[in-house]
Amino acid sequence: MLKKNIYNIFLIIFRIFKKNPLIFSLTFLFPLVSGLLTFYSYSAQVTLINLVAVESREFTWNQVFAAAIIPVLIYISVYGVQNLFSSITMIIKNKLNANVTMAFQSDIIDVANNIDFERFDNKEFGDKLQRAKGVVGEDLDGITNFLVSSVGTISSLISIIWLSATSGYYLITLIISIMIVSTLTIRLITEVKVRRVGREITFDGRMGDYLSKTLEDYNALREMKTYNSTNYFIELWGNMMSKQHNKRYGARKFEIKIGTIVAFLQTTTIFIVLIFLLNRLDGNNTVTIGTISVLFLALLSCGNKIMSLTWPLSRLYISSSKLYDLNEVLEISHNYSNKVEINKNYQSLIPITFSNVSFKYSISEKYVLSNINMTIKPGEKIAIVGENGAGKSTLIKLILGQYRPSSGFIDWNNCKYPNGKVSVVFQNFIKFELSLRENIILGNVNENIDDERVMEILEKCELMDLFHELGGLDVELGQIYEGGRQLSGGQWQKLAIARALYNDADLIIFDEPTSAIDPISEMKIYQKLIDICQDKTAIFISHRLGWAKSVDRIYVLESGIIAEEGNHEQLIANNGLYSDMFNLQSSWYK
Numbered sequence: 001m002l003k004k005n006i007y008n009i010f011l012i013i014f015r016i017f018k019k020n021p022l023i024f025s026l027t028f029l030f031p032l033v034s035g036l037l038t039f040y041s042y043s044a045q046v047t048l049i050n051l052v053a054v055e056s057r058e059f060t061w062n063q064v065f066a067a068a069i070i071p072v073l074i075y076i077s078v079y080g081v082q083n084l085f086s087s088i089t090m091i092i093k094n095k096l097n098a099n100v101t102m103a104f105q106s107d108i109i110d111v112a113n114n115i116d117f118e119r120f121d122n123k124e125f126g127d128k129l130q131r132a133k134g135v136v137g138e139d140l141d142g143i144t145n146f147l148v149s150s151v152g153t154i155s156s157l158i159s160i161i162w163l164s165a166t167s168g169y170y171l172i173t174l175i176i177s178i179m180i181v182s183t184l185t186i187r188l189i190t191e192v193k194v195r196r197v198g199r200e201i202t203f204d205g206r207m208g209d210y211l212s213k214t215l216e217d218y219n220a221l222r223e224m225k226t227y228n229s230t231n232y233f234i235e236l237w238g239n240m241m242s243k244q245h246n247k248r249y250g251a252r253k254f255e256i257k258i259g260t261i262v263a264f265l266q267t268t269t270i271f272i273v274l275i276f277l278l279n280r281l282d283g284n285n286t287v288t289i290g291t292i293s294v295l296f297l298a299l300l301s302c303g304n305k306i307m308s309l310t311w312p313l314s315r316l317y318i319s320s321s322k323l324y325d326l327n328e329v330l331e332i333s334h335n336y337s338n339k340v341e342i343n344k345n346y347q348s349l350i351p352i353t354f355s356n357v358s359f360k361y362s363i364s365e366k367y368v369l370s371n372i373n374m375t376i377k378p379g380e381k382i383a384i385v386g387e388n389g390a391g392k393s394t395l396i397k398l399i400l401g402q403y404r405p406s407s408g409f410i411d412w413n414n415c416k417y418p419n420g421k422v423s424v425v426f427q428n429f430i431k432f433e434l435s436l437r438e439n440i441i442l443g444n445v446n447e448n449i450d451d452e453r454v455m456e457i458l459e460k461c462e463l464m465d466l467f468h469e470l471g472g473l474d475v476e477l478g479q480i481y482e483g484g485r486q487l488s489g490g491q492w493q494k495l496a497i498a499r500a501l502y503n504d505a506d507l508i509i510f511d512e513p514t515s516a517i518d519p520i521s522e523m524k525i526y527q528k529l530i531d532i533c534q535d536k537t538a539i540f541i542s543h544r545l546g547w548a549k550s551v552d553r554i555y556v557l558e559s560g561i562i563a564e565e566g567n568h569e570q571l572i573a574n575n576g577l578y579s580d581m582f583n584l585q586s587s588w589y590k
């Protein structure tokens with residue numbers, strides 16, 4: 001586990017480096033040089049203290065003053081350069097963070113855009129993608145911050161060791177090295193232990209978060225009120241919180257105990273070193289009051305610097321499991337196998353022929369579609385109807401080439417893959433918080449914007465009233481823009497349809513975009529759509545049938561097989577499943 005986590009951290013650091021080698025190197029070069037310069041600052045301080053404390057007794061003030069000019073200049077220059085470097089580091093670190101965040105985010109979007117749908121639809125993969133995105137948002141900043149502060153701290157520690165080594169205090173060098181390693185290890189183990197009880201990684205923590213979010217959610221509150229279950233939720237949440245607080249309190253107590261022992265050991269070591277040096281003050285002339293004072297203060301500050309490293313280091317260690325997700329997602333970008341070229345050229349993909357097609361999702365053994373034989377001919381209006389879970393949307397996924405048949409064969413106008421233009425209005429169509437024009441032209445961003453066509457489509461989709469009310473195509477919709485206009489559900493839905501029409505495809509698919517509205521309105525909209533799509537091939541999906549009278553052919557799906565096929569009159573005359581469903585639903589349309 002430890003090895004895997006450390007490997008993940010290094011892999012991410014390597015990826016960050018690969019994204020921006022120059023900025024990465026500069027981000028760490030400045031704090032490194034700055035830390036090493038501390039040696040000259042310490043040396044200048046040693047000289048100054050010796051001058052004031054010892055040599056002022058033997059020389060005149062003018063001589064002391066003249067001798068002090070160089071060390072003072074060195075001290076001021078180092079101080080100035082260090083401040084300058086710290087500002088530069090801050091600027092380039094921010095630049096590095098911004099560049100890397102953007103680059104990783106683009107990689108993740110690229111992965112989501114290019115992986116095969118089988119993986120895309122998989123819930124586990126979706127969660128992984130979410131976690132990877134979360135790491136890019138929060139934890140990458142933490143990694144670069146940690147690296148910068150550790151480079152700075154380690155190089156100033158090297159300065160202390162350097163100072164003690166050049167003064168001949170090898171013993172001190174050894175003590176400091178042991179102190180650095182031991183303190184850092186003990187503090188790190190403690191921090192990791194404390195953080196393990198943290199919110200994000202324990203069940204109690206996640207459950208507490210979930211319950212508190214649920215208690216803030218308007219819709220959840222409404223349902224809870226209906227069932228009088230709000231107090232039950234509050235109690236659950238309270239229990240989770242106090243359980244977690246107790247655990248955290250226990251971990252913090254452990255941390256305080258260890259912290260006290262470490263601080264005691266550290267201070268004792270420093271004082272022992274001090275006594276050792278003071279003892280040698282008279283006998284050995286390399287030991288001066290200046291070196292002792294500077295080393296003593298430097299050692300104390302070194303303790304604090306070590307402490308300051310433990311928090312980001314432990315945080316980095318804890319988030320390394322999330323880094324695993326990011327690494328895994330980024331790895332995928334080298335292994336795309338998607339061959340679907342929908343909407344990338346103007347070829348027609350009609351007719352589409354299914355020959356003995358069966359399909360099952362890889363995560364399950366059950367066949368969702370079995371032995372499907374059908375042909376979609378140019379200009380036809382087709383309805384695919386059936387109960388919930390009958391396989392309608394899966395059939396569409398196969399038509400769009402998002403999934404390959406488990407057995408059987410699909411042919412798109414003599415091609416093995418769908419290389420043509422298709423428009424789809426999905427059940428959960430998106431309300432883009434952009435301008436009215438953008439909401440429509442997004443249907444085909446590869447073409448020059450054609451406002452005349454936009455207006456034509458607004459007219460077809462009965463959106464002219466909205467256009468006049470808004471006063472233009474540039475008006476922003478939604479709530480993000482100040483003064484943006486909110487639309488009704490029906491208006492958003494018409495916009496989704498307009499977007500699909502703007503993409504001048506010869507196949508257009510409506511996958512129950514009207515499921516949230518009542519059957520009579522749905523029937524009217526579908527009848528209107530059948531008119532609008534007169535010169536196109538169109539597939540309409542629904543488990544309601546009121547509108548299906550007007551299409552050329554109806555496929556009735558039942559548990560993944562085509563149970564019936566024909567036009568409305570034929571299927572009614574059949575007295576089969578369609579006729580039963582139609583009669584059952586007929587009361588909806590009265």
Ligand SMILES: Nc1ncnc2c1ncn2[C@@H]1O[C@H](COP(=O)(O)OP(=O)(O)OP(=O)(O)O)[C@@H](O)[C@H]1O
Pocket residue numbers: 121122361363364368386387388389390391392393394395543
């Ligand atoms: N990504 C998936 N992985 C595994 N099984 C799936 C997946 N998507 C759908 N299914 C299963 O396939 C079957 C058919 O689902 P599909 O969504 O095609 O039905 P549908 O007729 O469109 O249903 P509805 O009318 O409710 O939208 C269902 O049993 C469903 O649980």
